[in-house]
Amino acid sequence: MCVTDQNCADKPRFTPSRLVVQFGKPTSALCSVCQPGCNVTLFNIESPIGTLATNGTEVTWTVNEMTEWIISPMCYYNNDTDTERQCCSVLPITVYKPPENVSFSVHPDEPMSEGQQYTLQCESSKREKDEPKPVSEVFTLNITSTKEDDGVQFWCEAKLELGAEGPQPPPVVESEKLTAAVLYKPHLEASLPPDPIIITEGNPLTLNCSSVGNPPPSYTWRTSRITSPSNGSVFFINSITHEDEGSYTCSVSNEKESITVQFNVTVQDQNCADKPRFTPSRLVVQFGKPTSALCSVCQPGCNVTLFNIECPIGTLAANGTEITWTVNKMTEWIISPSCYYNNDTTDTHCCSVLPITVYKPPENVSFSVHPDEPMSEGQQYTLQCEVRNVAPVKNLTVTFYRGQTALGEPKSSKREKDEPKPVSEVFTLNITSTKEDDGVQFWCEAKLELGAEGPQPPPVVESEKLTAAVHYKPHLEVSIPPDTIIIREENPLTLNCSSVGNPPPSYTWTPPSRITSPSNGSVFFINSITHEDEGLYTCYVSNEKGSISVQFDVTVQANNLILIIGLVVAVVLLAVIVGVAVFISYHRYYKEGAYNLWDRIRLHTTHSSIPTAE
Template sequence: MGWESSEGPVPMTKDRLITWRVSELREWGIEPSCFMNYNKTQCTVNLPVTIYKTPDSVSISTVNHNGPMMEGNQYELQCDVLNVAPVQYLTVNWYKGQTLVDQTIFTDTIKTPVSKTSKLLIRPDRADDGAQYWCEAKLELEEEGPQPPPTAPSEHLSITVYFGPIINEAKLPSIVSVFRGYPLVIVCEAEGNPKPTISWSVNSTDIVYSETLTITESTPEDLLCIANNSVGSTTRRVKVSIQDSDCPVQLNPQRVVVKFGGPVSVDCSTYVSHKGMGWESSEGPVPMTTDRLITWRVSELREWGIEPSCFINHNKSQCTVNLPVTIYKTPDSVSISTVNHNGPMMEGNQYELQCDVLNVAPVQYLTVNWYKGQTLVNQTIFTDTIKTPVNKTSKLLIRPDRADDGAQYWCEAKLELGEEGPRPPPTNTSEHLNITVYYEPKINHCQDWSPTTGTSLNSYPNSYSLVGNPHPDISWKRESSLSQLNASILLNTYDSDQYEIIASNEHGYSTCIINITVEYPPKLNCSEGYEVKEKTPFQPPCVANGLPKPDVSFYKNGKLIELPYNPKWNDSGLYQLTASNKHGTVNSAFVLTILYAPVFHASQDKFVVAEDSNITLECNSSGNPEPKMSWSFENKTISTGRRRITLNIKKATSTSAGVYTCSAMNQFGHHEKNFEVEIRGNPPNYIPIITVVALVVALLVIIITLLICLWIKKKSTGSYQIQPVNQYEMRPLNNGGKC
């Protein structure tokens, strides 16, 4: 057994345990498999490997927009997640403050790192000014992945929301009374973004650019406060009422706001001569004095209904000016709760939340603000005029949906005590109330699935898209049988079918129909050998189909052979078959035996011999099965045998001449081969004749030779004189001569 892998392959071993190990895995599409040679075949089991990579960066930005946003307009935010893998496990969560406002799930199956973008549409209002949006990339890598899942947040995007001015009408009454001889400062405040510019229209031509305006008895009867910014403008009309006053004193400040038990100090002054002035009060009265300035002072003011007044003796009479005093107390506690309900809430039902504010005063300045997360969702204002501490309750109706599961509601008690009050206004907040919303299941991604054998239904990869609260129970049904299945049982090659997923909880159910195609590696069940007739197409019968359909390769002596294969009579031998798909490869070797009709091999087939000669006729053939052979002569069988058959003819005679037929036959054919034999008689004896002829010829030659010699002797007989060669010719001296 061993491991096949593009990284860290392990050579084959006979041990019973073998470990695949890679110190730094860097191949995204790696598909390691463990193989084992078993029962004369090789089987393979693939290891599913998920390689993940957290993003290089997660960033948030606005799309096609820079700068502040306008209240009521729609804007698009974008979250860019760079180089993350695998994207099918990526979820992008959108937050406003700490409140989850949206999610984006990706279903791409690409394994290598990619960059992804999620977008969020928002329509901000003035309560969103300064809100912080951010996004978070989370890799939900299932049970085998790291816990908690890897997350990467973006920076926070603080948005600025521009909105038109709103004048604070509570601080600017529509009618203002001014005592003659006593100037009065009135204030126009407005909320807006950008900060509004405040101006006063005193008459048709005079414009005063200031939040404050000092009015006197000469001030026109009608005033107009104008609040303006780049978004818009608004106005408030103020009517001035001039009244005569017989009490020439002025208080500074003209109204005080004091925390219960806190110190207070107010000056009373006059610009006329008098016979005495002082303060009357149930706490901290000031004896009469002839000074022109006298101060009322209390170190710890604790009387709720106190009504101090400054008096002056003037023109033989006494006049008095009262000081408005507001004593406030912040709540002992602010708490939030549900009304007539405990535990989780049902999606779509209506529920009532209650905010209890204990011992707060004065209640006419109390505002209770309701928040979901960081978003202001409602306000309650009270108009009671009681000055002493009271308990107040504010209620909020909500109809939660599944997006509200885990939402945090809280309330805030705020005392808006006017210009003279503390800045910022005193606030007390409740704890956060986390709500749990129960809702029926929903399967967001219902997609067909192609698992491998040995995979359980519990491994369905889109289980992460299943939502419901409480968490749904999952059951499976096979459409062909409609029986409920055990989801932990491992799928086999016969389990491809249409299945129904049922997600259910106590509040409902959701179903999903998917096609499951069970994929598996190829299998070979080859025998040790096969037989096939020559020139007949051969397709290996031992490939058990895998899924996906395997690629089949056929080899002989390492050479690839195209299928179907039409073997020749001499192609018997050892062959190898290989079947492979993405789940594995198997090999098997077997012997292929070719069946064929008899074939004659070359041999001498014509004989010419003399009588009495010995002749051997050899007939050699092959075939599969081995052929039966026979010799026949003149239509009579004279000999039989197998494969190679020999016919011996001894001392051939003229009757041995003729055509001999060799026959070879098996179940695939019958062939014949003819052998021709020719017999010739003994040749005549020419040796004596030749001898006689030779003797006669020799005798004639001798006779002729003798006659020539005699003739020559007769002609050369005589005497000759010999001279020097250079002077004389040779001449005969006589007529004699000798042969």
């Protein structure tokens, strides 16, 4: 019997104490059987491969080519004081093989779109924790693409980390590198000019709405006074006139989305350099709320007699050459107050227009998922966000959320129409459900981004939150057991195949045929195992989405302690029986002269001489 316990303090020692060797490569280890001067006669190393060389009580084990995946050389010696007891040590060996190949891919295999989820996939051969032989496995990682990912290289590497005894640095195999192509909506690259743009008549006008996007965006300019606007990112007028004054809209679009940039141009006369000025220079006001602005008609000391503000609503209050325009309740969606004066010296008319944005936060924001049914893992669903009665829609941003993670910001289809009055619109976003979505809250929010002159923070209306119920097949929750479970007789046996799934899974056990009433729960328990319980146990875990099975191979070893106790009891009983027999024989011989057991025994071994006739 080989032991490694406290009764065998002077155990054989391997050098090194652990081996890490590549499959097909040579290796060796030295076993010092016992301390110098120890008294042992029988010792060796047991191993299915390799050669041995002995030098005193040291044995060198050498393998020219490692051809085994599972190998545990054992160095032992017989204890001369107890020939039935062996002292031994086992050399732990890890046999490894670097990945033959590491491949990288992205799913779905198509150009990425900004804000969408993609799965990075890395396939390599590797060694599982409980699987010594080479296997291949696919590893995945979900990402949400951004415009910054466009042109970036994605790849993966597989590294075998084999500890201090393994090769340094650890073996690493890299995949090929894939350059991502991310499709994303246009983003303004040029800085926005002041609003309004005030320019003197006769000067050149340059408006720039250069943007980046993938695919590269196209440009469309709109203005009511020019019949053939530019189709590039820059709009240019060589010499501006009063007829060119007004609003210029640049629409930037590609297949993913579109944005609009508005330029309000005010042209001042060469003879009207001192134009009226509004404070503030731009107004953002909520529909139904009060507002006001001050017009400084001209510089102090100017010579004007006729000046005013023209506007369909509001009241005016003049103080010298300053006019205050006040509205108690904004009731117009489109309004442009004009402040003007007549120049008595030059007989010219000078004016300025106050840009006003009238807004209305959404009345209601509702969220839904289509189709309206419990989700199934891996299926595509449409998130829908309905925003009712909001203005202006061009300033509206809708964001979908998974918990607190933003999923995407689809833009309004009515954005290019520059509709100032309230509208209602439905925004959608497609997602692919995963089991991690089960129990997660999905929702959306609508935000009106009205610039620096608007309310801070911007008005935000959130939808109700919907908790997702995702149906998915069972996934094992506990660690996978070893291939063979070795247990001693009469010990308790616990087998666990607890899993998660939606709907909650059911369990069916198929034990060896000798067991007639198996468990129907996730745990199979035997209080005191016997050899009759040995065999293959299979746990089937299933729900309406799928099933998995887990096998447990149970080997029951004899309980040597019981055998030893039985032998001791048998020896004691035999000694008692012999003792009683001797006592009875002795008593009869000396007290009664009766039949003596030992005489009878000696009779069979005593030889008598019988005389013979000559």
